[in-house]
Amino acid sequence: MKIGIISHLKHPIAEPFAGGLEMHTHLLARALRERGHAVTVFASSRSDSRIGLEAICSETALCEVGTAEATDIAFFKEHHAYLSLMNGLRHRDFDVIHNNSLHYLPVTLADSLPMPMVTTFHTPPFCWLESGVRLCSAEDHAFVAVSKSVAALWEHVAKADEVILNGINLQKFAFHPVPDEAGYLVWYGRIVPEKGLHFAIEAARLIGLPLRIAGPILDEEYYRTRIAPQLGADAVHVGHLAHSELARLVGGARAFLCTPMWDEPYGLVIAEALACGVPVAAFERGAIPEILDAACGVLATPDDVASLAAAGLAALSLDRRACRQRAERICDVGQMVAGYEALYRRQIAQRRQGQGGMPLGVAAFESADATTSGSAGLHA
Numbered sequence: 001m002k003i004g005i006i007s008h009l010k011h012p013i014a015e016p017f018a019g020g021l022e023m024h025t026h027l028l029a030r031a032l033r034e035r036g037h038a039v040t041v042f043a044s045s046r047s048d049s050r051i052g053l054e055a056i057c058s059e060t061a062l063c064e065v066g067t068a069e070a071t072d073i074a075f076f077k078e079h080h081a082y083l084s085l086m087n088g089l090r091h092r093d094f095d096v097i098h099n100n101s102l103h104y105l106p107v108t109l110a111d112s113l114p115m116p117m118v119t120t121f122h123t124p125p126f127c128w129l130e131s132g133v134r135l136c137s138a139e140d141h142a143f144v145a146v147s148k149s150v151a152a153l154w155e156h157v158a159k160a161d162e163v164i165l166n167g168i169n170l171q172k173f174a175f176h177p178v179p180d181e182a183g184y185l186v187w188y189g190r191i192v193p194e195k196g197l198h199f200a201i202e203a204a205r206l207i208g209l210p211l212r213i214a215g216p217i218l219d220e221e222y223y224r225t226r227i228a229p230q231l232g233a234d235a236v237h238v239g240h241l242a243h244s245e246l247a248r249l250v251g252g253a254r255a256f257l258c259t260p261m262w263d264e265p266y267g268l269v270i271a272e273a274l275a276c277g278v279p280v281a282a283f284e285r286g287a288i289p290e291i292l293d294a295a296c297g298v299l300a301t302p303d304d305v306a307s308l309a310a311a312g313l314a315a316l317s318l319d320r321r322a323c324r325q326r327a328e329r330i331c332d333v334g335q336m337v338a339g340y341e342a343l344y345r346r347q348i349a350q351r352r353q354g355q356g357g358m359p360l361g362v363a364a365f366e367s368a369d370a371t372t373s374g375s376a377g378l379h380a
Contacts, residue, residue, distance in 0.1 A: 001344060002038045004094040005029055006085065006101045009057055009078050013047040016240050018216055019190050020268035021122055024166055025100050026051055031337045040094075042085055056081045082106055089113055096344045104132030111138035116347035118340070120144045121160065123265055124153045133158050140351045142343060146266045147287030153263065162343055165290075166266045167336030168327075173247045173275035175324045180252030185312065186278070187257050188214040188246065189269050191237075193222045196259030196283070199305055201230045203257060203281075206309035211257070214249055216240040251276035255315040257308065258282035267291055271331035277320035281311035291330065295322040 007025045011018035017026065025041065029051040032039045041047065045055035057077065082105040089097065090112055099106045099119040107129070110117040119136075121143060123129075133143075134157060145151035145160035154160060185207065187200040197213065204211035213236065217223045231237060241249065250256065256273035258264075263286035270280055270291050280297035282288050289299060296318060300311035 001095045001341075001348070002093065003032060003040070003344065004089065004092070004097045005039060005041045006082075006097065006099045006106050007041055007043040007047070008101045008103065009044045009081060011044075013041060013043045013051065013053075015048070016216070016242050016246075018218070020166070020266070021100070021102070023268060024122070027167070027169060027333055028098075028100075028337065028340070031333055032341075035337065035341070056085050078103060079105065086112065089115075095348055098340070098344075102129055104128045106132075107141075108132040108135045110136055110141045113138070116140040116142070116351045118142045118144060118343060118347060120146060120164075121150050121154050121265075122146055124150065124263055125157055130157050140347055140354065142347050144340075144343065147290050149263060149287040149290065150265045162339065164336055164339040164343070165330060166268055166271070167333035168268060168271045168275060168331055169333050170275050170327060170331070172243055173272045173327075174251065175275070175277045175320075176251035177277060177320060179254045179278075179320075182210075182252070184210045184212050184253055185255050185257055186212050186214070186250055186253035186273075187259070188241075188250065191215050191217045191223055191227065192219045193226075194261045196261045196303075198226045198230065199259040199283075199303065199308060200257040201227070201235045202305045203259075203308040203312055205234065206305065207312045209254065210234040210236070212249060212253070213237040214239065214241050214246055247272075247276065250278055253278050255279045255281055255312055257312055258288065259308065260285050260288070261303065262286070264288055270297075271327055274323045274327035275331065277324045279315040279318035279320070279323055281308060281315040283308065291326075293326060295319065296326040297323075 007013050008021060011022050013022050013025050017023040026048060029039050029041045039052045040054050041051050042054050042056045044057045047053050082103050086106060086109040094115050096115055097117045099117055102123060107119050117138060142161040143158050144162045144164050145154060146166050148163055151160040151163050185204050187197055189195050191197055201211055250273055256278050258270055258280055260283055266287050273280055274296055280292055281300060282297060283302040284299040285302050298311040298314045301307035
C-alpha cells in the first residue's frame, strides 16, 4: 500500500524522542516500511529522513505568506503547514492517509481527499481537536482509540471504530532477568507537571532506594522549582537518553514508578518497562489498568505518595519474567501494525465499493504474498 502518515509538528519525529507520540509515529512508519509498504511521513524538517520524511514546515514558505498580524506565530505555522498539506493531498495518489497529528485541520478536511483517512485518538478530547472531529463528514474515515479508556472519553464526540493498543519494539527493550547490582528505581518520560515526577522522588525516598530519572526538561519552571531542589545522591537526573541507553537504564531498575497526574491515554513507558522485565508501580489512571495485571504491576491511589511507596515496595517482589510475558502478549508492535494494516484495507475497500476501481498500490499488495501481516515485524 502507499500510505501517508500525518504527524504532529511540535517536536521532530526522531530520536531521542520528546515523548510517546513521536516514538509511536516513528515506530509505525518503520514497521510499515519493513513490511513492504511505501510510506511517506509528513512531519517537521528535523525529523528522521529514514522513515520517508516529507517535511511540511518550510520557513521559506511561511515567510512568503507573512506572519506580521498573527498573534500566535507557532499556532499560525502549524495551521499553514496542515492547510497546505491537505490541499496538496487532494492531488496525490496515496491509498490511505493515517492522521496522527492531533490537529483539527486534517480531520476536518478529510472529506476533501480522494483517498480514505484513519485518525488515531492519542489523547483525551480537547477543544480544537474536538471541534475538527465534530465537523468530520467523510464517509470512509475511521477513528481509532489507543485504549478503551480513550475510546470512552471520546464517546460523546465520536465513536471509535477500532481500539488498537500502541505497540513497542520488544527487541529494542530486551529482557533483563536480574536488576543491576546497584539497586535503584527508575522514572522516565517528559519532565512536565502532568507527569508527576515530584511524586516519584518523594515515594522513592520512602521506599529507601535511589531514583534515576531520564527524560527531556520541557517545562523549565517546573524543573527549577519542583524538581531541581529535590535532586541529590538519591535522586539523579541522567538526561535525555537515546533508545539504547534508555533501555539499559530501565532494564537495570528494580521497579518503575509511573506517576501521571492526568488520565494517561496509553502509557508507552509502562510497556517499555515491562518488556525489560521491570515491575511497575503506577497511579491508577486512564489506560494504565488495561496494561498492567497483578503479575506485573501494582496500582496506587492517584496523587498519594504513601500509596505509591507501598505499591513500589510490593512491586519489588514481582516476577520479572511475568512482566516480559505481559509485554509480549499485549504490547508487541507486530500486533499493532497488523491491526492498522487490516483497518487500512477495510477503509480502502469501502472507498473502492463506493466509487468503483482499485488503487494501484492495493492491487499490488493484494496480489502479493501477505503472510507478513501476522509477523512480529520490526528489527532494531
